[in-house]
Amino acid sequence: MEKPYVVGIDLGGTNTVFGVVDARGTILHSGSIKTGKHADISDYIAELAKGLEVVIERAGGHSKIKGIGIGAPNGNYFNGCIEFAANLPWKGKIPLAQLISEKLNGLPVTLTNDANAAAIGEMTYGAARGMKDFIVITLGTGVGSGIVIGGNLVYGHDGFAGELGHVITRRQNGRMCGCGREGCLEAYTSATGVARTAREYLAIRKDESVLRELNPDEITSKDVYDAAMKNDKIALEIFETTGHMLGEAFADFIAFSSPEAIILFGGLTKAGDLIMKPIKESLDKNILNAFAGKTKLLFSQLKESDAAVLGASALGWEVKDPSTTI
Amino acid sequence: MEKPYVVGIDLGGTNTVFGVVDARGTILHSGSIKTGKHADISDYIAELAKGLEVVIERAGGHSKIKGIGIGAPNGNYFNGCIEFAANLPWKGKIPLAQLISEKLNGLPVTLTNDANAAAIGEMTYGAARGMKDFIVITLGTGVGSGIVIGGNLVYGHDGFAGELGHVITRRQNGRMCGCGREGCLEAYTSATGVARTAREYLAIRKDESVLRELNPDEITSKDVYDAAMKNDKIALEIFETTGHMLGEAFADFIAFSSPEAIILFGGLTKAGDLIMKPIKESLDKNILNAFAGKTKLLFSQLKESDAAVLGASALGWEVKDPSTTI
Numbered sequence: 001m002e003k004p005y006v007v008g009i010d011l012g013g014t015n016t017v018f019g020v021v022d023a024r025g026t027i028l029h030s031g032s033i034k035t036g037k038h039a040d041i042s043d044y045i046a047e048l049a050k051g052l053e054v055v056i057e058r059a060g061g062h063s064k065i066k067g068i069g070i071g072a073p074n075g076n077y078f079n080g081c082i083e084f085a086a087n088l089p090w091k092g093k094i095p096l097a098q099l100i101s102e103k104l105n106g107l108p109v110t111l112t113n114d115a116n117a118a119a120i121g122e123m124t125y126g127a128a129r130g131m132k133d134f135i136v137i138t139l140g141t142g143v144g145s146g147i148v149i150g151g152n153l154v155y156g157h158d159g160f161a162g163e164l165g166h167v168i169t170r171r172q173n174g175r176m177c178g179c180g181r182e183g184c185l186e187a188y189t190s191a192t193g194v195a196r197t198a199r200e201y202l203a204i205r206k207d208e209s210v211l212r213e214l215n216p217d218e219i220t221s222k223d224v225y226d227a228a229m230k231n232d233k234i235a236l237e238i239f240e241t242t243g244h245m246l247g248e249a250f251a252d253f254i255a256f257s258s259p260e261a262i263i264l265f266g267g268l269t270k271a272g273d274l275i276m277k278p279i280k281e282s283l284d285k286n287i288l289n290a291f292a293g294k295t296k297l298l299f300s301q302l303k304e305s306d307a308a309v310l311g312a313s314a315l316g317w318e319v320k321d322p323s324t325t326i
Numbered sequence: 327m328e329k330p331y332v333v334g335i336d337l338g339g340t341n342t343v344f345g346v347v348d349a350r351g352t353i354l355h356s357g358s359i360k361t362g363k364h365a366d367i368s369d370y371i372a373e374l375a376k377g378l379e380v381v382i383e384r385a386g387g388h389s390k391i392k393g394i395g396i397g398a399p400n401g402n403y404f405n406g407c408i409e410f411a412a413n414l415p416w417k418g419k420i421p422l423a424q425l426i427s428e429k430l431n432g433l434p435v436t437l438t439n440d441a442n443a444a445a446i447g448e449m450t451y452g453a454a455r456g457m458k459d460f461i462v463i464t465l466g467t468g469v470g471s472g473i474v475i476g477g478n479l480v481y482g483h484d485g486f487a488g489e490l491g492h493v494i495t496r497r498q499n500g501r502m503c504g505c506g507r508e509g510c511l512e513a514y515t516s517a518t519g520v521a522r523t524a525r526e527y528l529a530i531r532k533d534e535s536v537l538r539e540l541n542p543d544e545i546t547s548k549d550v551y552d553a554a555m556k557n558d559k560i561a562l563e564i565f566e567t568t569g570h571m572l573g574e575a576f577a578d579f580i581a582f583s584s585p586e587a588i589i590l591f592g593g594l595t596k597a598g599d600l601i602m603k604p605i606k607e608s609l610d611k612n613i614l615n616a617f618a619g620k621t622k623l624l625f626s627q628l629k630e631s632d633a634a635v636l637g638a639s640a641l642g643w644e645v646k647d648p649s650t651t652i
Contacts, residue, residue, distance in 0.1 A: 133483040147582070149480055156475075156584025157459040158620055163581040166614045171574065172498070179614055248497065255489040256473070256582050258482020288492045288505055294484055 003066040005059050007052065007107075008313025010114070011035060011072035011096075013087040018052060019306075020059040021313040025125030027306055029055040041090045041099070049103035056104075067108045069315025070096065071117030071308060078159035080111050110315045114138070114308065116153050116162065118265045118300070119146025120318070121311025126301040127263050134261045135253055136300070137164065137246075139268035139275075142178070143186040143193075149257055164253060165190070169245055185249050189242050191221035191267050197238050198224050209234040225271050239274040246275075247282025254291050261296040265307070269299050329392040331385050333378065333433075334639025336440070337361060337398035337422075339413040344378060345632075346385040347639035351451030353632055355381040367416045367425070375429035382430075393434040395641025396422065397443030397634060404485035406437050436641045440464070440634065441488065442479050444591045444626070445472025446644070447637025452627040453589050460587040461579055462626070463490065463572075465594035465601075468504070469512040469519075475583055490579060491516070495571055511575050515568050517547035517593050523564050524550050535560040551597050565600040572601075573608025580617050587622040591633065595625050 005028070009018040012035060019030035031051045038044035056065055074085040080097025082088065097109040112120075119136040122128040128136075132151040138144040143165030147154040154161045165186035166179055174183020175196070187193050198211055198219045210227045211219060211234060227235035250262055268275060280297055287293075302310050331354070335344040338361060345356035357377045364370035382391055400411040406423025408414065423435040438446075445462040448454040454462075458477040464470040469491030473480040480487045491512035492505055500509020501522070513519050524537055524545045536553045537545060537560060553561035576588055594601060606623055613619075628636050 131483075149475055149482075150478060152476060154475055154583055157457075157586035158584055158617075160616050161582065161584035163584075163614055163616065166581050167578040168574065168612070169497075171496070181612070181614065248494065252493040252578070253582070255492050256487065256579070257480055258484055258487035260483040286494070286507070288489055288507065290486050290489070291484075 003064055005064050006066050006313045006316025007056065007068040008117075008309040008311070008316065009048075009052075009068065009070040009072075009100075010117075010308035010312050011070060011075075011082075011088075012114075012308070013073070016048060017309050018048075018055065019309045019313065020055050020065070021310060021316075023317075025302075025310055027309060029058045030309065031055055036089055039089050041094055044090075045099045045103055049100065052100075052104060062105060062107060065107055065316075067110060067316035067319035068100065068104070069117065069120075069312040069318075070100070070109065070111040071114040071312035071315075072096065072111060073114060075111045075113045075116075076159040077110070077112040077116070077153075077155050080109065082111075108316075108319045110318060112153070112155075112315060113144070114311070115144030115265075116146040116155075117311035117315060118144075118302075118307065119148055119153060119263075119311075120314040121302055121307060122263050122265070122300060123148060123151075124314035124317065125310055127298045128261065131260050133257065133259045134263060135164070135257070135259050136263045136265050137250075138266040139190060139264060140266040141190060141192055143190045147257065148259075164249070167249060167252065169249055185245065188245050189249075189268075194221040194224055194238060194242055194268065195219050197241060198235070201234050201238060205234065207234055211235060221268060221271075225274070228271070228274055236274070239271060240278045243275050243278025244282040247279045247284075248286050250279065250283050250295075250297075251286035251288065251291075254295050255288055258291060259295055261298050263298045263300055265300040265302075272299075329390055331390050332392050332639045332642025333382065333394040334635040334637070334642065335374075335378075335394065335396040335398075335426075336443075336634035336638050337396060337401075337408075337414075338440075338634070339399070342374060343635050344374070344381065345635045345639065346381050346391070347636060347642075349643075351628075351636055353635060355384045356635065357381055362415055365415050367420055370416075371425045371429055375426065378426075378430060388431060388433060391433055391642075393436060393642035393645035394426065394430070395443065395446075395638040395644070396426070396435065396437040397440040397638035397641075398422065398437060399440060401437045401439045401442075402485040403436070403438040403442070403479070403481050406435065408437075434642075434645045436644060438479070438641060439470070440637070441470030441591075442472040442481075443637035443641060444470075444628075444633065445474055445479060445589075445637075446640040447628055447633060448589055448591070448626060449474060449477075450640035450643060451636055453624045454587065457586050459583065459585045460589060461490070461583070461585050462589045462591050463576075464592040465516060465590060466592035467517055469516045473583065474585075490575070493575060493578065495575055511571065515572050515575075515594075520547040520550055520564060520568055520594065521545050523567060524561070527560050527564060531560065533560055537561060547594060547597075551600070554597070554600050562600070565597060566604045569601050569604025570608040573605045573610075574612050576605065576609050576621075576623075577612035577614065577617075580621050581614055584617060585621055587624050589624045589626055591626040591628075598625075
C-alpha cells in the first residue's frame with residue numbers, strides 16, 4: 001500500500017490527542033497537547049502541527065499518510081469548521097480542517113463531531129465491521145450519536161444530523177437539559193444524568209444507601225456504579241431506570257432507521273450488564289412488532305483509551321471526494 | 327428516450343389503480359381493478375396483468391416501459407414481497423413483484439410500501455424535486471413515513487425502516503394504537519386519531535359544538551374539518567392539539583436526520599392551515615437550537631387523485647441495480 005497510514009486527532013475540552021494509525025486499527029505513534037493552553041487558535045494550530053509532524057515523521061513522512069481525520073465537538077463535516085463549541089477556548093466558526101491542512105503541506109483533513117467519529121471508528125475497526133446500518137450512542141458527559149445508513153454517516157442537509165441525545169423522552173415535567181429545553185434523553189441517561197437521578201432519589205426517598213455517605217453535590221456516575229456493585233438497592237434502581245429510558249428511546253430510533261445494531265460507547269458502558277440488561281428488557285417491551293428481536297445491542301469494541309483517536313483516524317480513510325475535504 | 331415511460335401500481339385495500347406515466351409525471355393511460363375481488367392471488371395477478379397490458383399497449387408496448395413500480399401496504403423493497411398485510415385478502419408472504427414481472431415477459435418490477443412510494447413520488451415529480459434529505463409524513467387512516475437521506479430512501483437492514491407513525495408521543499396513559507402498543511403518534515394524528523380526539527373532547531367537555539349534532543361513533547376527521555371551517559371552538563382546538571403533537575414529533579425527527587424539508591401528504595392535509603399553523607408553532611417551540619428555522623414544512627405537490635400511482639411509478643425510473651429488481 002502506497003499510503004498505509006492515517007492520522008486521527010481527538011480534540012477534547014482538556015486534551016488534544018493524536019496518533020498515526022494503520023489499516024488494522026493499531027496506533028503506531030501518538031502524542032498530545034493541552035487544548036486550553038492557547039487562547040489564540042493560530043498558536044494552538046502551530047503547536048498541534050509541530051506534534052503531528054513528529055509522529056508523521058516517525059511513520060515515514062507525509063507520503064505515507066492517506067488522510068487526517070478529526071473528531072471535535074460541534075465539528076461540521078461539510079465545511080470542516082468547529083462551530084460555536086461551548087467548551088473550547090475559540091469562539092465562533094473556526095475553519096479547523098483548512099488551518100491544519102495548510103500547516104501540513106495540503107494533507108487532506110476531514111472533520112466531524114466526536115460521536116460521528118466513534119461511529120466511523122466502529123465501522124472501520126470495531127463492533128460494526130461489515131455493517132451498513134447501525135447507530136452508535138455515546139453515553140458520556142452528554143449523550144451523542146452517530147448514525148450510519150447504507151454504509152454512510154448521516155449528516156443531514158446541514159451537517160448536524162444525529163442529535164439523538166436531544167430527542168424528548170419525558171414530555172411532561174421533563175428535566176431541564178443543557179440545551180435549554182426540557183425532557184431530553186441526555187438529561188437522564190448521560191453520566192451526569194445518572195448522577196442527577198441519584199441526587200433526586202436520595203432527596204425523595206428514605207431507603208438506606210451507601211450513596212448517603214457522600215456529599216450529594218459531588219456524586220458521580222462512578223459512585224453510583226461502585227454502590228451498585230455493592231448491591232446497593234437505590235444504585236441498582238438508578239441503573240434500571242436509566243436503562244429503561246434508553247430502551248424506550250431505542251425503540252423509537254429503530255422505527256426510524258431499522259438498524260442492524262445499536263452500539264453503546266463511552267464512560268457509562270463500563271457499567272456493563274447493569275445498564276445493558278434493563279435496556280434489553282425495555283427495548284423488548286417497547287419495540288414495534290415488525291422489528292422485534294431484529295436489532296442487536298452491542299458494546300463498542302474499540303479499546304477505550306484509543307477509541308477517540310481511532311474513530312477520528314477512520315475518517316482519514318474516507319478521502320475520496322475532493323469536495324468534502326480541504 | 328428509448329424507454330420514455332414507467333408504470334405505477336397503487337395497491338390499496340379496496341382498489342388497485344395503475345397508470346403509464348411519463349418523465350414529467352403525467353399519467354397517460356390508466357385503469358383499475360377491485361383488490362378484494364380475488365381470494366386467490368393468481369386470479370388477482372391475472373386480472374391485473376390483463377389491465378396492465380391494455381395501458382402498456384396504448385403507450386406503445388413493452389419496449390417503451392423502463393420499469394414498473396408498486397406501492398403496497400407492508401411492501402418490502404428488498405425482496406419484492408407483501409408481508410402479512412392486515413387489510414389484503416392474501417395471507418403470509420406474497421412475492422408480488424416476481425409474480426407480476428413473470429406475467430409481463432420479465433419487465434422489471436420494484437415494490438415498496440405506500441409511504442415510501444409517496445416519498446419517491448415527491449422527489450421525482452413533486453415538492454422534493456432537487457432535495458436529497460427530506461421526510462414525507464402521510465396523514466391518512468394511519469400515519470406513515472418515507473425518509474430520504476442523501477438522495478436514497480431509507481430501508482434499514484430489513485427493508486422496513488420509516489415507521490414514524492409508531493414513535494411514542496405520549497409515554498404515560500397513551501392511547502391504545504392498532505399496533506398493540508400505547509401512545510403512538512398514529513393513534514393521535516391520523517385521520518382516525520383526529521376523530522378519536524373529537525369523541526374524547528365531546529365526552530369530557532361541556533362546550534357547545536356542532537359536532538354534538540352527530541352520532542359520536544360516526545364522526546370523521548372530515549366532520550371535524552367542516553366544523554372547524556364554521557369556527558367551531560372544539561373542532562379548532564382538535565386541529566390545534568393534533569398539530570402541536572406533530573410539531574413535537576417533527577422536532578425529534580429533525581434531531582435524527584436533519585432534513586431540508588418535512589412534506590405532509592394524505593387526507594388530513596386538506597385541512598391546510600388548520601393543521602399546518604399549529605405544527606409550525608409547535609415545531610418552533612420544540613426544536614433544538616442548532617436546527618431552528620432550518621427545515622421547511624411543505625404540503626405534497628402531487629395531485630391527490632394521482633399521487634399514489636405517481637409515487638409508485640417513480641420507483642420504475644430507479645431500475646439500475648439488477649439485484650434490487652426481479
